[in-house]
Amino acid sequence: MKKAKYLEVAEVIRKRIKDGTYQVKKPLPDQQTLAKELGVSRLTVKKALDGLERQGEVYKQSGLGTFVSEEIPIKSSIDSPANEFTGLRKEMGKNRVTSKVLHFSVEFPDEKLQKYLDLHKTEPVYHIVRFRLLENKPYVIEHTFMPVKLVPDLTDEILHKSVYDYIHHVLHLKFGHAYRRIRATRADDKYDHYLNAGENDPIIELQQIIWLMNGQPIEYSFNRSRFDQRVYTVFENNRF
Amino acid sequence: MKKAKYLEVAEVIRKRIKDGTYQVKKPLPDQQTLAKELGVSRLTVKKALDGLERQGEVYKQSGLGTFVSEEIPIKSSIDSPANEFTGLRKEMGKNRVTSKVLHFSVEFPDEKLQKYLDLHKTEPVYHIVRFRLLENKPYVIEHTFMPVKLVPDLTDEILHKSVYDYIHHVLHLKFGHAYRRIRATRADDKYDHYLNAGENDPIIELQQIIWLMNGQPIEYSFNRSRFDQRVYTVFENNRF
DNA sequence: TAGTGGTCTAGACCACATC
DNA sequence: ATGTGGTCTAGACCACTAT
Numbered sequence: 001m002k003k004a005k006y007l008e009v010a011e012v013i014r015k016r017i018k019d020g021t022y023q024v025k026k027p028l029p030d031q032q033t034l035a036k037e038l039g040v041s042r043l044t045v046k047k048a049l050d051g052l053e054r055q056g057e058v059y060k061q062s063g064l065g066t067f068v069s070e071e072i073p074i075k076s077s078i079d080s081p082a083n084e085f086t087g088l089r090k091e092m093g094k095n096r097v098t099s100k101v102l103h104f105s106v107e108f109p110d111e112k113l114q115k116y117l118d119l120h121k122t123e124p125v126y127h128i129v130r131f132r133l134l135e136n137k138p139y140v141i142e143h144t145f146m147p148v149k150l151v152p153d154l155t156d157e158i159l160h161k162s163v164y165d166y167i168h169h170v171l172h173l174k175f176g177h178a179y180r181r182i183r184a185t186r187a188d189d190k191y192d193h194y195l196n197a198g199e200n201d202p203i204i205e206l207q208q209i210i211w212l213m214n215g216q217p218i219e220y221s222f223n224r225s226r227f228d229q230r231v232y233t234v235f236e237n238n239r240f
Numbered sequence: 241m242k243k244a245k246y247l248e249v250a251e252v253i254r255k256r257i258k259d260g261t262y263q264v265k266k267p268l269p270d271q272q273t274l275a276k277e278l279g280v281s282r283l284t285v286k287k288a289l290d291g292l293e294r295q296g297e298v299y300k301q302s303g304l305g306t307f308v309s310e311e312i313p314i315k316s317s318i319d320s321p322a323n324e325f326t327g328l329r330k331e332m333g334k335n336r337v338t339s340k341v342l343h344f345s346v347e348f349p350d351e352k353l354q355k356y357l358d359l360h361k362t363e364p365v366y367h368i369v370r371f372r373l374l375e376n377k378p379y380v381i382e383h384t385f386m387p388v389k390l391v392p393d394l395t396d397e398i399l400h401k402s403v404y405d406y407i408h409h410v411l412h413l414k415f416g417h418a419y420r421r422i423r424a425t426r427a428d429d430k431y432d433h434y435l436n437a438g439e440n441d442p443i444i445e446l447q448q449i450i451w452l453m454n455g456q457p458i459e460y461s462f463n464r465s466r467f468d469q470r471v472y473t474v475f476e477n478n479r480f
Numbered sequence: 481t482a483g484t485g486g487t488c489t490a491g492a493c494c495a496c497a498t499c
Numbered sequence: 500a501t502g503t504g505g506t507c508t509a510g511a512c513c514a515c516t517a518t
Contacts, residue, residue, distance in 0.1 A: 004486080004487065004488090005487075005488075006487080006488090007480065010480070025455065027503095030502075030503060030504080031503085031504070032502095032503090040488080040489090041488060041489050041490070042489095042490090042504095043487095043488070043489075043490095044487085044488065044489085046504080046505085047487090047488095049504095051480040054480075056417060056419075059416055059417065059451075059453070059454075059455050060503095060504065060505095061453065061454055061455075061496090061497085061503085061504080062495065062496055062497080062503070062504045062505060063495075063496035063497040063498080063502080063503050063504065064496085064497060064498085064502095064503060064504080065502090065503060065504075066503090066504080067455055069417075069455070070358070070455070072419045072449065073355045073356050073449070074356065074419060074421060074447060074449055074460075075419065076421075079421060082322070082422070082474045082476075083323070083474050083476040084476070085476070085478050115313045116313050116314065118310070174478070175478050176299055176477070176478055177296060177299065177475065177476060177477045177478060178474075178475070178476045178478075179296075179312045179314060179315065179473065179474075179475055179476075180473060180474045180475075180476070181314060181316075181319065181471050181472070181473050182322070182422050182444075182471065182472045182473070182474070183444060183467065183470070183471045183472070184424035184425075184442040184443065184444035184467035185424075185442060185467055185468075186442060186467075200440040202424040202425060202426060202442030202443070202467065203424065203442070204422075204423060204424035204444075207314060208314075209312065209313070209314055211299075213299070213301065213478075214299075214301055215265065215299050215301075215307055215309070215310070220314075227423065227424035227425055227426075227442065228425075230423070231421050231422065231423045232421070232422045232423070233419065233420060233421050233422070234322045234323050234418075234419075234420045234422070234474055235417070235418070235419055235420075236322075236323040236324070236325070236417060236418045236419075236420070237416070237417045238325050238414070238415050238416055238417060238418075238453075240247065240250070240291040240294075244505080244506065244507090245506075245507070246506080246507090267484095270483075270484060270485080271484085271485070272483095272484090280507080280508090281507060281508050281509070282485095282508095282509090283506095283507075283508075283509095284506085284507065284508085286485080286486085287506090287507095289485095300484095300485065300486090301484085301485080301515090301516085302484070302485045302486060302514065302515050302516080303483080303484050303485065303514070303515035303516035303517080304483095304484060304485080304515080304516060304517085305483090305484060305485075306484090306485080
C-alpha cells in the first residue's frame, strides 16, 4: 500500500524546514510553485500545508503566504505531549524507560468499567499496574484496563516492553481518538509511594479513554506522577 | 462576507446529530447522497465531515461509512477544555463568572517576557492579575502579560468583563494557535490565598502562549486553581 | 460484486493584502 | 493590478469492507 502524495509532500516540506531551506518567519514558495516543482496539483500541496499547520510547523495568511512557525519559547524537552498517541518508550527513547509490573490480572469489569469500555459484565478486562522509571528515576504509575477480547494473548513479557508496539505492530490495530483529563491531586493511592512522593506532595494525574479507528474503546487508564516530574502540554490550532 | 459551504454543511450535520436524526453508532448517509441532498459537491461534504471528525462528533471507516460518535463516559460538565480559545466567561456562561482585578500595570518586559512575546525591551507590556470566581466560589487566579502595541487602550472596565471580547470584537484580532503546559504545584504564589488553598493543597497551573493568525504572540499567561476546582481536558484525533 | 470513504486532478472563481 | 491562499466543482480512480 502506497503512501498518499500529500503525506510525501508534507515530509519534503518538513525536512526543508528542519534543514533551514525554509527559514523561520519567512514565507515558503507559493502553493502553485510548490505544486509545479513537486509534480502534484495545487490542492495536494494545500492538503500537506493544512496538516503541517495543524501540527504547528507553519501558519498561513490568506493573501500573504505560508510562513515557517517560530520556536516555542516555553517548550521544554521534559514536556509530555498530551495530544499524541506514542507510547512512553517511543516518546522518551527506548532505553531510557524501564518498567516494573506491580499488578497483572484478568477481571470482570465493574459498572464503571463497563461504561468506560462499552463492555458487558461477562467480558473480562486486563487490570495492569506498571511502575515506570525514566533513567532509573521514578516517573509514573500507570493503571491500565483493556478488554481481553481486543488484546488477546497479552503476556508479562509484553508488559515489560511496550504494549503499544504489541497493539500496533502485532495486532495491527490503530488508535483513532482519545479523551484525556488532567488534574492535580494528593499522594493518596496505594501505589504512590513508588513515586517517592511525600504525604503532602502534589500528584499530577492523566486519566484517559482511547478508542480504535472503528470506534471501539480499547483502553481506560490513569497515570500518576509526582508534581515536579511531569508537565503535560497541548498544542492547539484555531481552525476547523 | 459569506460563510463557506462546508461550514454550513457541517452545521446541518451537527444539528441532525444533536436532534437524533442521525443516531449514535449508526452510519450517516453516504457522502454522495449527502452531497446531492444538500446541493454541493462530494468533496465539500467530505471537508465538513473531516472537521466534525477532528472535533470528535463522528468517525469514518474507509469502506464502511461515517458513524456518529458515542458519548464520552468520563466527560464531566466541570471539565475545562485545554484545546479551545473561548474566554472563561463564554466557556462557563457570562453570568456565572465574576472578576476582581488584583493588579494592573504597564511594565517593560524582562528578558523572559521579551522571549515569550517576541518583544524588544523598549516595548511595554500589560501586567494583569485577576481573581475570578465561578458562582461566587474562588476559581482561578490569572496572571496575564500582553504587548501594549497589540492591545491598545485596555481599561479597567474591560478587565472586569472579557478581554477576549475586546480583542475579538473591538480590535478584530483572531487567535491562531497556542501552546499550553499543565502542571501540578504547591500553593506558593503570593496570590494563592485567594483560592482558599491551604499551605499543603496542590495547585493545578496552566501556562500558555497564544499567537494571532499572523504569527505574533499576543499573550503569555499562567492560571492557577486549587486542585479540586479544575480539570483540564484534551480531545485528540489520530489523523494528519 | 457492490458500496463505502480516500485521493488526486485541472480549472475556475473568490477574498484578502500589498503596491 | 498583481499575487497570495481559500473554496468549490465534476469526474476519475483507488483501497477497503462486506456479501
